[in-house]
Amino acid sequence: MVLLENDSVSVLDEFKLKSFVLPHDGRDRPTPRVGKPPLPESQEHMCLVRAKFRSQKIATVIHQRDVNKFQVAYSSLLKGNLDGLKKLKKPKTKTKAE
Amino acid sequence: MTYLKSWEEFEKAAEKLYMQAPSKARYTMKYVHSKNLLSLKMTDDVVCLQFKTEIAQDVRKIDKFVNNLLRHIVSKEH
Numbered sequence: 001m002v003l004l005e006n007d008s009v010s011v012l013d014e015f016k017l018k019s020f021v022l023p024h025d026g027r028d029r030p031t032p033r034v035g036k037p038p039l040p041e042s043q044e045h046m047c048l049v050r051a052k053f054r055s056q057k058i059a060t061v062i063h064q065r066d067v068n069k070f071q072v073a074y075s076s077l078l079k080g081n082l083d084g085l086k087k088l089k090k091p092k093t094k095t096k097a098e
Numbered sequence: 099m100t101y102l103k104s105w106e107e108f109e110k111a112a113e114k115l116y117m118q119a120p121s122k123a124r125y126t127m128k129y130v131h132s133k134n135l136l137s138l139k140m141t142d143d144v145v146c147l148q149f150k151t152e153i154a155q156d157v158r159k160i161d162k163f164v165n166n167l168l169r170h171i172v173s174k175e176h
Contacts, residue, residue: 022124047168064173070168078157086134086154
C-alpha cells in the first residue's frame with residue numbers, strides 16, 4: 001500500500017472507489033509485548049484514509065492542519081464522481097395553484 | 099447486520115457509535131457504479147451499522163456527515 005501526501009489525494013479522481021476512514025494515532029508498529037517499554041503517546045490526533053479500486057490501493061494520513069484542504073478535495077471528488085446515482089425529482093408543489 | 103432504513107437513523111446511530119469509542123470506530127464507503135449503489139458502513143468491530151442509497155441527493159448529506167466526522171477525529175478533545 002502506498003502512503004501518499006494529502007496533495008496527491010487528487011489521484012483519487014481516477015477511481016470509482018471504496019474508501020475508508022479511521023482515527024489514527026500515528027503508530028506505525030505493533031504494540032510492544034508485556035514487560036517492554038510502551039510506545040510514546042502521540043500528541044496529535046490524525047486520521048487515516050484509505051481508498052481501493054480493484055487491486056490498487058492508496059492511503060493518506062490527514063494531520064490537523066490539512067483537514068480543510070482535504071475536505072474540499074474530498075467533497076468535490078464525491079460530487080463529481082458518484083454520477084451513477086438517480087436524481088430524485090421533487091414533487092411538484094404548484095399543481096393546484098390555479 | 100441489516101441495512102438501516104433511513105439516513106437520519108443511520109446518521110444518529112453512527113454518531114453515537116463513534117462517540118462511544120472514537121479510536122475503534124471506522125467508517126467505510128463503497129460505490130458500485132454498475133448497480134448505481136452507494137453503501138456506507140460504520141463499525142467498531144462489535145456493532146455494525148449499514149446504509150445504502152441510490153439517490154444522488156443523499157451524497158450531499160453524506161458529504162456533510164463525513165466532513166463532520168473527519169473534523170471530530172482530528173480535533174484535540176475526544
